[in-house]
Amino acid sequence: MSVEAIFALLFTFIVLLIFLELFHRAVAALIGAFLATYFGLVYHVITYEEIFTFIDFKLLIFVIGVYIIVEVLDRAGVFHFIALILINLVGASPRRLTILFPLMTILFSAFLSNIAAMVIVATLTVAITKRVKVDPLPYLILESIIANIGGMALIISSIPNMLVGLKAGFTFLDFLVFSFPLMTILTVITVLAFRRTLLKVDAVEERGIEKFDPWSAVKDRRVFTRSLFIFVLTLVLLVFCDRIGVGMEAVASGGAVALLALTGIDLEDVLRHIDWGTIFFFGGFFILVGSVERSGLLSLLAHKLLAFSQGNPALFTLLILWFSAFLSGVVDNIPVTLTLIPIIQTAIVETGFKAAPLWWSLIFGVAVGGNLTPLSSPTGIAAMGILDKEGYTDYFHQFLKVGFLASMLLLAVATIYTYLLFLILG
């Protein structure tokens, strides 16, 4: 058996473990790392010293920094404060909810992880739809789709954005210029499509609710003000960090340290709520992918994809978009992104294709792909769990009715947008 075949089997085995959820994905990735190290050393694919160079420590620092910032902001009540202001501003009649909830979802998933954004917005949705006596189910389907789309807004919005952004050297502004407009277009299309089909807003009786006091979400105004100030300062520094000669990981970790020091929030408590599973998953999967790359398997895959696209850069870009979308419709989008990055790097080095459109197609693909089925993304699964708990058991079928079609529509729009981007950047 060739080395490529052994690593192909190992990689498929680990992806299957992640897909079937037989272990926590971090444990599966660490098993993969140990097996890859063993086979890599036995077949002289890697040396022991270079194993640790596979781990992208800059990314780990960036992700931990962002996690801490978001956790402190949440404790300070910033997100709930903003949610109450939005409810008061937009209003909560059934018709206005179709604007309110998507707006809230987009805003939160731009700064929080998609799943954290989904839990906050879904909880508010259940509470508010009960008050105005409408069915929360269609709103939650809409939110689970939009949470995934919102994940493409900024570099800090999702792990794939951070992974690709740091690897491609994209700045905070690049995301505002290239990714944010597509996110806006896709959100508007989704809301319009849902207003006419699932939400049937014209048939619902208009009912308003009382205004809320946003300060009820804030326990300590001093902590709130300081958190908000440091967060805004961190965002500004993220925008201009390339001009001051530091990386985004330095700004994010600096912001996290400043927040912990100036708000007095208990570090131990913050650390307990950080998603360490994802951090350990990174460690393991970086070593696995690094070893698989050294075995030549990913280069082989890159050549297959290039052959399929007949060396046409536009076709290859769109192929990456669709390939990543369908893969992340089945597997978590983080391993998909980690696997496709070296494939894209190989294609760029060997063909001289323009890098930027390829990286954007990967970011767009993994974001849109999370909506292909109700189980394609953690947001869909969380929405289903919450509705189940509230006694609504029809999420899966209702999603299949409209969700898949909506996703295909979104993928079609993303394809047109990516092609235009290819023409502009290529």
Next chain:
Amino acid sequence: MLKKTLDKLKSYTRRERMVEYEEERRRVNEILSKPSIAIRVELPPGFEDMREEFMSLEHDDAFLSAVKDLVRKTLLMKRLKR
């Protein structure tokens, strides 16, 4: 087959996400409802023989109305002192 997979996933979501959801639901309910306080009042010394009457104050409308009045007056005084 599909039902089995769904049930498995549902149990997974319940296990993994429901704790998070319960916490969030408590927080949202707290934020969206009117602020309230719960005060523990002990039977004053020397009234041990009136235990029953004391316990029934919890449901005594006239008493509760008087407490509400007292809260209003106290807050009014605090506002004036600001």
